[in-house]
Amino acid sequence: MIDIVMMTGTGVLLGLAIGLVVRYFGVPVNPLVESLNELMPGANCGGCGLAGCSDYANAMATGRAKPGLCPVMSAEAVAKCCELLGVESDTTEPKIAVVCCSGDDDHAAKQAFYNGVNDCLNAMLVAGGSKGCTYGCLGLGSCARACPFGAIEMLPNHLAKIHADLCTGCGKCYMACPRNVIKLVPRSAAKVHVYCNSPKKAPIKRTVCKAACIGCRKCAKTAGEGQIIMNGYLASINYDNPPAEGIVEVCPTKCLRKAD
Amino acid sequence: MNKQIKFYGGVKLDEGKMTSNEPIISAPLEPLYTVPLQQHIGAPAKAVVQKGDKVLRGQLLGEAGSFVSAPVHSPTSGTVRELSSCLGPAGAQLPAVVIESDGEDTAAEPLPIFANWQEASPDELKARVAEAGIVGMGGAAFPTAVKLSPPPNVTIDTVILNGVECEPCLTADHRLMLEHTETIITGARIIARILGVKQIIIAIEMNKPDALEMMTKKAEGTGVEVVGLRVLYPQGAEKQLIYTVTGRKVPSGKLPAHVGCLVTNVSSAAAIADAVCLGKPLYERITTVTGTPVAKPGNILCRVGTPYSSALALCGGVKEDPLKIISGGPMMGMSVYSLDIPIIKGTSGILLLAADEVSQYTPNACLRCGRCNDACPMEMIPGILSSTIEFHHFSLAERWHVMDCIECGCCSYVCPAGRPLVQHMRRAKAVANATRRAAEAASKK
Numbered sequence: 001m002i003d004i005v006m007m008t009g010t011g012v013l014l015g016l017a018i019g020l021v022v023r024y025f026g027v028p029v030n031p032l033v034e035s036l037n038e039l040m041p042g043a044n045c046g047g048c049g050l051a052g053c054s055d056y057a058n059a060m061a062t063g064r065a066k067p068g069l070c071p072v073m074s075a076e077a078v079a080k081c082c083e084l085l086g087v088e089s090d091t092t093e094p095k096i097a098v099v100c101c102s103g104d105d106d107h108a109a110k111q112a113f114y115n116g117v118n119d120c121l122n123a124m125l126v127a128g129g130s131k132g133c134t135y136g137c138l139g140l141g142s143c144a145r146a147c148p149f150g151a152i153e154m155l156p157n158h159l160a161k162i163h164a165d166l167c168t169g170c171g172k173c174y175m176a177c178p179r180n181v182i183k184l185v186p187r188s189a190a191k192v193h194v195y196c197n198s199p200k201k202a203p204i205k206r207t208v209c210k211a212a213c214i215g216c217r218k219c220a221k222t223a224g225e226g227q228i229i230m231n232g233y234l235a236s237i238n239y240d241n242p243p244a245e246g247i248v249e250v251c252p253t254k255c256l257r258k259a260d
Numbered sequence: 261m262n263k264q265i266k267f268y269g270g271v272k273l274d275e276g277k278m279t280s281n282e283p284i285i286s287a288p289l290e291p292l293y294t295v296p297l298q299q300h301i302g303a304p305a306k307a308v309v310q311k312g313d314k315v316l317r318g319q320l321l322g323e324a325g326s327f328v329s330a331p332v333h334s335p336t337s338g339t340v341r342e343l344s345s346c347l348g349p350a351g352a353q354l355p356a357v358v359i360e361s362d363g364e365d366t367a368a369e370p371l372p373i374f375a376n377w378q379e380a381s382p383d384e385l386k387a388r389v390a391e392a393g394i395v396g397m398g399g400a401a402f403p404t405a406v407k408l409s410p411p412p413n414v415t416i417d418t419v420i421l422n423g424v425e426c427e428p429c430l431t432a433d434h435r436l437m438l439e440h441t442e443t444i445i446t447g448a449r450i451i452a453r454i455l456g457v458k459q460i461i462i463a464i465e466m467n468k469p470d471a472l473e474m475m476t477k478k479a480e481g482t483g484v485e486v487v488g489l490r491v492l493y494p495q496g497a498e499k500q501l502i503y504t505v506t507g508r509k510v511p512s513g514k515l516p517a518h519v520g521c522l523v524t525n526v527s528s529a530a531a532i533a534d535a536v537c538l539g540k541p542l543y544e545r546i547t548t549v550t551g552t553p554v555a556k557p558g559n560i561l562c563r564v565g566t567p568y569s570s571a572l573a574l575c576g577g578v579k580e581d582p583l584k585i586i587s588g589g590p591m592m593g594m595s596v597y598s599l600d601i602p603i604i605k606g607t608s609g610i611l612l613l614a615a616d617e618v619s620q621y622t623p624n625a626c627l628r629c630g631r632c633n634d635a636c637p638m639e640m641i642p643g644i645l646s647s648t649i650e651f652h653h654f655s656l657a658e659r660w661h662v663m664d665c666i667e668c669g670c671c672s673y674v675c676p677a678g679r680p681l682v683q684h685m686r687r688a689k690a691v692a693n694a695t696r697r698a699a700e701a702a703s704k705k
Contacts, residue, residue: 112597115620116680117650122687127596128351 032084033061039080041072045148047170060085071095072168094187095169097151097162099143101181102195102211102255103136104159109208121178132208135198137181143173164190164259189239192248196255199232211255218250219243265507267500269637270492271670273591275467279431279550282558284439287574289361293335293565294346295321296354299604300395301402302328304355313340316368318541321357324390330403330605331393333541334359335563337366347601349587349594356602359565370539377536382454385536389454392535393542393605397527398422398433398496399588401606404528408454410517416455420505421448421462423471423526424489424496427589430609432546433526435559437464437471440530441478447529448484450536455522460484462526463505467491493591494668498523500637512664547603549575551612553582562603568610569599582612591669621678632671632681638664642671646684654691662688 033054040053048069050056059065060081067081071094082088114123114130120142123129129138139158151166152173160182162173174182181197196213198205205212215233227243229236235256237243248256298304305322309315315334322332338361348354371391374380390405410416421444425433437444444462452460462479464472466488476486489495489504499510501523508519516523527545534540543564550557555576562571568587572578586593587601589609603610632642640661648657662685671681 112595117623117683117687119687121690122680122683124351125686125690126351126683127349127594128347130597134347134351134353 030061033057035084036060036081039073039077039084041070041077041168043072043148043168043170045072045168045170045172047071047168047172071170095171095184096164096167096187096190097169097171097173098183098185098190098193098259099137099160099162099181100183100193100195100197101135101137101159102257103131103133103209104139104155105157107209107211108133108136111208120176124178133198133205133212135179135181135200136196136209138179142176142178143182146172146176148172161260185237185239189237189242190259191242191245192237192256192258194235194237194256196234199234201233205233211253213255214253216252218252219247219256222250223247264490265504266490266492267495267503267637268639269635269670270494270500271635271673272491273428273493273673275491276429276550276590277431277434277467278429279548279557279559280434280468282431282435284435284546284559284561285574286561287563287566287571289336289363289365290563290566290570291361292341293338293359293361293563294356294567294602295332295335295359295565296346296348296356296602296604297322297332298348298354299332299401299564299606300330301400302326302330302406305329305332307343307355307357309340309343309357311340311342314338315340315359316366318370318543319368320541321359324403328403328406330395330405331391331541332357332564333393333543334368335543335565336361337364337368338362347598349596349601349604349607351594351596371535371541373539374536377450378453380453380536382456385450385454388535389532392531392540394528394531394535395542395605396525397531397545397605397608398525399592399606399608401604404524404532407522407524408451410455410522414517415520416457416517416522417520418459418461418506418522419448419452419455419457420501420521420523421460421526421529422496422498422501422523423462423464423468423475424501425468426465426491426493426496427591427593427608428493429550429611430548430589431550432548432559432608434468434471436527436530436546437468438474441474443530443533444475444526445479445482445484446537447526447531447533449482450532451522451524451529457522458483461505462486463489463501465489465491465495493670494637494666497637497666497668499666512661542605545603545605545607547571547607548609550609551582551614552617553578553580553612553614555579562607564604565602567599568596568601568603571603571610572599572612578612580614583615583618584613586611586613591673592667621680623679624677626679627677629676631674631676635670635674637668637670638666640664642681642685643675643679645688646679646681649684649688654688654695657688658692663692665689 036057044052048056068078109132110130111132112130120138120140141154143160144152144154149166151163153161202214213234220228223243303325306325307322316337319334321334324331338359341358341360345353346356394404395401423437448460472488479486502521531542547562548559549571558575585596587596626643665685669682
């Protein structure tokens, strides 16, 4: 009997103490921040440019940041944020990351054998990495480890592959890649991509990679005006005015491909 | 000389200096020179020639791009074939001027000669060092003229010439000290004149007794002191050298100038003497081509822009296939995968290693044995730092002085777990530099 009384008494006393502490020492929380926080994806990826989700919520509530900077949030969540803040809806175009390289082990020549730390930046610091092409994917997976959403798979033949359904376009991989192979493009226009990143002349590229863009301009001529732009010896898609998917048929090296 | 202070840490290495007795041979003219515009630390030089221009030997190809930069001069006479880029020893593409030699090797008008440099003003001499494109030739290639302009709040009282060459296998400085002893001493005195310094010390490691003897003999009566140092790697590292020679310790993050010292390589001193007394800009250097796979290892006087393959061909090519090619020495050199890389002002050696000389480690977990702490000459904690860096705690690594790392390789050399410690350090340093640059760029906006 006495133990039950003791336990109940202790419980009541502690509950009271907690209640009093909350009542008198509690830090007031802006209810707006709380409700914004609930709408946040909680990935803390930093894609908005702030330290994390709660930082962004705080920034929005205090007017330091606009809603819609978060690349991960759904359109509905952004609309709700705008409603809570009482501002006009202003969404950013959702983006997706693309690894602009086809140089896996089957296609790209290896010039050296690298057995150091398994990280792209480390490899870059040792004679620029093992692949012959100095613009392509190093294939050591720094981007995959940086991705907070597990959207990047390292293929066994050393090329990063982005799974479009998991990618939120937060840009972490883009920041992690020391070769700038990963590009962020508007999701709605991401139908075909040029999977090559080397601006070199075709003979140089071809000696190190069988899948490189040779700058033949076939795609640029076949596509409509301004849909594919030639950047020196490298074709690049104009994502404001993307070409139709059928264009991939004309590419002789198959580096112009449908989004995978 | 007898009771020398020993710096902390360091390792004893097999010297493997097989080319100590090979006299310097001059490389013949190449048909094509690829002269990188960035052969030094700092901003790349800005090209002043166009495609199709005729150039003469010693003519300016690129002028200094900023304060910390150095001009680049033509190694021979000929035509500029193109302004393109080439692969550098560090693996990055460097902007370069490709010169097609005309085979005549006509010299350009030399820079005005200082017939009596003892009378010339220090500023004039310093301007000449800058003009001649002289950089630290020990490997790091820091522009010497910048080094000779210490911050106004410090006074330099000691000039130390680094003839230690503690890196195994390399003998370029050793041969230079034997064959151009007087040039080095003149260079040392010019540096002392520029800085207004009385004390000049030439430091040589005891494993080069002939060079030590020769230097001591020639230095008599010139006011230059020659000291022999104990054989321990990395005795030739700037801060360790200052400590051993003068007993002064360079504080973390500070330059040797803060303890009143200036260290420069003997090759750079010789280049300064040539620039001042002969009006010759820096366009050639001595490179050691060595390693067991090389048929006839030797020391070659190469012009800047000579491809590694030509230097190797001059040494009789290879007798067996090398597994690894290193630009520089075995401890601090960079692995390269191509022989099309041009020799630059900082290329002290080309080292080829055979298959049985290259060890391949699979890195294991840190054993916490602490051998790296005992070996680190900078008194750092490489093992702990490497684990920190492995988990991307770069700011923590920076707080633990990762920027002090001189990348000498002692820690990796002694690590029983085969951990790539120096590689981790290099990464942290690269990240810290990138962060600093980003912060500077952001503050400018």
